[in-house]
Structures are given as C-alpha cells and as structure tokens.
Amino acid sequence: MLPHTHPPGGTGLPPTNSATDLARSVSLCVLCLLAALLPPASPCPPPCLCSSDDLVVDCGGRGLSSLPPLHLLPQRSRSLLLTNNKLASLDAYAFANLSSLEELDLSNNYLDNLPGGLFRDMSNLTRLTLHNNSLTVMDRELFQGLGSLQSLDLSLNGLSTVPLGLLDELQKLRWLSLAGNRLHGLERAAFEPLANLQHLELGHNPWECDCNLRDFKHWMEWLLYRGGKVDAMECTLPKDLRGRDIRGVPVEMFNYCLQLEDENGGVGEGSRSGQGGGPPCSRSALNPSGSTPASDNSVDGSSAGGGREGGGDAPPDCVRARYRPVSVRRAIGTVVIAGVVCGIVCIMMVAAAAYGCIYASLMAKYQRELKKRQPLMGDGEADGEDREEKQISSVA
Numbered sequence: 001m002l003p004h005t006h007p008p009g010g011t012g013l014p015p016t017n018s019a020t021d022l023a024r025s026v027s028l029c030v031l032c033l034l035a036a037l038l039p040p041a042s043p044c045p046p047p048c049l050c051s052s053d054d055l056v057v058d059c060g061g062r063g064l065s066s067l068p069p070l071h072l073l074p075q076r077s078r079s080l081l082l083t084n085n086k087l088a089s090l091d092a093y094a095f096a097n098l099s100s101l102e103e104l105d106l107s108n109n110y111l112d113n114l115p116g117g118l119f120r121d122m123s124n125l126t127r128l129t130l131h132n133n134s135l136t137v138m139d140r141e142l143f144q145g146l147g148s149l150q151s152l153d154l155s156l157n158g159l160s161t162v163p164l165g166l167l168d169e170l171q172k173l174r175w176l177s178l179a180g181n182r183l184h185g186l187e188r189a190a191f192e193p194l195a196n197l198q199h200l201e202l203g204h205n206p207w208e209c210d211c212n213l214r215d216f217k218h219w220m221e222w223l224l225y226r227g228g229k230v231d232a233m234e235c236t237l238p239k240d241l242r243g244r245d246i247r248g249v250p251v252e253m254f255n256y257c258l259q260l261e262d263e264n265g266g267v268g269e270g271s272r273s274g275q276g277g278g279p280p281c282s283r284s285a286l287n288p289s290g291s292t293p294a295s296d297n298s299v300d301g302s303s304a305g306g307g308r309e310g311g312g313d314a315p316p317d318c319v320r321a322r323y324r325p326v327s328v329r330r331a332i333g334t335v336v337i338a339g340v341v342c343g344i345v346c347i348m349m350v351a352a353a354a355y356g357c358i359y360a361s362l363m364a365k366y367q368r369e370l371k372k373r374q375p376l377m378g379d380g381e382a383d384g385e386d387r388e389e390k391q392i393s394s395v396a
C-alpha cells in the first residue's frame with residue numbers, strides 16, 4: 001500500500017512524506033467510519049433538537065408561532081415537545097401520520113380552539129399535555145382516535161364545560177387533570193366511559209355545589225371506592241359551602257334534589273339542564289346548628305323541626321324547596337285522613353242528629369197524643385173518685 005504509492009528514493013524525505021500521508025488517510029478513515037455510523041444527515045425539523053437516539057424531539061422555547069416541518073420528524077421518535085412557544089392555532093391535519101408518537105407536550109402555548117379530530121391518527125399516543133393554554137371550549141370529537149391515551153393534562157385553561165362524548169374513546173385513561181379551569185359543574189355521563197381512571201385533578205375551579213353536581217359527586221364516590229384518587233374539589237357556591245371540599249359534604253345534603261326532581265316530573269333532566277338546578281341552599285337552612293357535618297344527618301328529619309329552621313338568611317325559595325316536599329306532602333296526607341275521619345264522624349253525627357230529630361218528633365207526637373188522651377183518663381179517674389166519694393158519702 002504505502003510502499004507502492006511512494007516509490008523508494010534516496011533523499012531521506014520519504015519517511016516524513018509517508019508519515020503525513022498516513023495521518024491523512026487515518027483521519028479520512030475516521031471520517032468514513034463516522035459517516036458510516038451516522039447515516040446521511042439524520043433528519044430533524046430545523047429549530048428542534050433531536051436526542052441522539054432520535055426518540056425525543058424537543059422544539060421547546062423556540063418562540064414558534066407555527067409548527068416546525070413535522071414531515072422531517074425521525075421515524076423512531078416517540079416524544080414531541082412543543083412547550084413554551086407561541087402556538088395559537090393548529091390545522092386539522094397538523095398531526096397526521098404521526099402514529100408512532102407516544103408523547104405530545106403542547107403546554108405553555110396560546111392554543112384556543114382546537115379542531116375536532118386533530119389527534120385522530122395518534123393511536124399510539126399515551127401522554128397528551130395541553131397545560132396552560134387558552135382552551136375555552138372543546139369540540140366533542142377532539143380526542144377521537146386516542147384509544148391508547150393514559151394521561152391527559154388540560155389544567156390551566158379557560159374551560160367551562162366538559163361536553164358529553166368528549167372522553168368517550170379514552171378507555172385507557174388513568175390520569176386526568178382539569179385543575180385551574182372555569183368549571184362550575186360536571187356531568188356524570190361525560191365521565192362514565194373512563195373505566196380505568198385512577199387519578200383526577202379538579203382543584204382551582206369555581207365549583208357550584210348544588211343539585212347539578214349531585215350525580216357527579218356520586219360518580220366520584222364510586223371512583224374513590226374503586227381506589228381512585230381525586231384532589232380537592234372546593235365549593236365556591238353556595239356561599240355557606242364556600243371553601244368546603246365537596247368530598248366531605250354528606251350526600252344527604254343533596255337529598256332535596258331528589259325531591260325537586262320528583263316535583264319537576266322526576267326524569268332527572270331538570271336538574272341536568274340547570275332549570276331544576278335547585279337553589280343553593282345555605283347551610284343555615286340545611287344545617288341549623290351550622291357546626292359539623294356530623295350534625296347534618298339531622299337534615300333529613302326535616303319534618304320534625306320544619307318550622308324552627310326556616311329563618312336565618314336562607315333564601316325563601318330554598319326553604320320552600322327544602323321543606324315543601326316532605327312536610328307539605330305529609331300535611332296533605334294528614335289533611336286527607338283527617339278529612340275522611342271528619343267526614344265519617346260528620347255523617348255519623350248527621351245520622352245521629354237525624355235519628356234524634358225523628359225520635360224527638362215521634363216522641364213529641366206520642367206525647368201529644370198521650371196528652372190528648374190523658375185529660376179523658378183524668379176525668380174518668382175524677383169521675384171514679386167522685387163516684388167513690390159519692391159511694392163513700394152514700395155509705396156514710
């Protein structure tokens with residue numbers, strides 16, 4: 001090799017020449033080796049950093065207001081991080097063909113309304129983070145196709161509802177955060193598909209602990225019973241429950257909702273639609289002693305002390321809703337029974353009175369007839385006496 005390229009000469013220089021050639025060819029070889037090890041320019045979308053194994057593509061904090069060219073995403077990539085950018089909207093096909101991704105982090109952006117079906121191709125996604133964006137409403141098809149999703153972070157947005165059907169496909173979801181939104185209430189039916197949910201974050205929302213939340217509270221209790229976890233869910237309304245964790249509010253305090261439903265036709269739709277939402281009963285109405293939840297079980301025996309607790313600052317509607325059902329219904333029952341008894345007694349009294357009248361008139365008639373006869377009998381007697389006297393006198 002080297003001897004052939006450098007024919008022997010008598011100058012004494014060849015050794016140094018062959019030494020530089022050697023160094024050059026060695027470095028060439030190293031370059032060749034490097035080139036062989038790192039295949040031609042492994043693609044990475046321009047402003048992003050791809051990890052050495054290409055599994056993580058980090059595009060965070062680049063001030064991006066649109067997505068990087070995702071068709072350049074390495075085939076093997078599993079995580080795509082787009083945090084701390086300025087993304088405000090996304091095209092409906094933005095994440096098409098990214099079925100190999102397992103993690104997508106979009107936190108700390110300005111995303112507001114995302115198109116339905118945005119993630120429909122991401123069947124391998126297990127972790128989706130939308131923390132700290134500007135979401136206010138969600139298309140009910142938004143999470144379509146996310147059948148593998150295990151963790152969904154929607155915290156710190158402006159969400160005010162969780163639409164029915166939104167979570168239907170998330171059968172594998174184990175962790176869900178809705179903390180830090182503007183949620184007042186949640187519908188039980190929206191959460192029922194989450195058969196594998198283990199952890200639910202609901203803190204920092206303006207919860208209204210009235211009838212609209214009752215069914216959800218039941219579902220939550222079932223989740224806790226299954227061994228799931230729910231973080232603090234503090235009531236903002238009604239005033240008297242402010243700051244109290246709804247997990248600690250005894251379910252008996254929602255009994256009046258059932259009675260409201262009964263009155264509204266009993267379908268239960270009333271309470272959902274909000275029309276039968278029920279007055280946010282103040283605690284002074286619900287719990288006159290106002291002390292511990294332990295004393296709340298006296299609430300059910302409302303008819304016992306119906307009158308005495310009505311006062312305070314409880315809204316009159318509330319008191320009515322609270323007490324009308326049991327006490328008034330019982331009162332009506334009492335009135336009906338009392339009416340029937342009274343009626344029977346009255347009829348008997350009338351009958352007795354009529355009998356008495358008839359008897360009295362009969363007696364009067366009889367007496368009159370007797371009196372009519374009596375004078376004759378008296379005369380007769382008198383005659384007799386007279387006769388006797390006459391007889392006596394005559395004897396004398």
Ligand SMILES: *[C@@H]1O[C@H](CO)[C@@H](O)[C@H](O)[C@H]1NC(C)=O
Nearest residue numbers: 070071093094095096097098
């Ligand atoms: C997805 O991939 C298919 C073929 O693999 C291609 O025809 C299509 O244009 C791609 N769509 C997008 C949005 O990249």
Ligand SMILES: *[C@@H]1O[C@H](CO)[C@@H](O)[C@H](O)[C@H]1NC(C)=O
Nearest residue numbers: 098099100101123124125148
């Ligand atoms: C999705 O995940 C499954 C199981 O981990 C794997 O076999 C499949 O190849 C993945 N699909 C894609 C498109 O990467």
Ligand SMILES: *[C@@H]1O[C@H](CO)[C@@H](O)[C@H](O)[C@H]1NC(C)=O
Nearest residue numbers: 084085108109110132133156
């Ligand atoms: C939310 O995102 C904005 C904008 O990216 C950022 O300035 C802010 O610090 C973030 N807040 C939190 C709590 O992460």
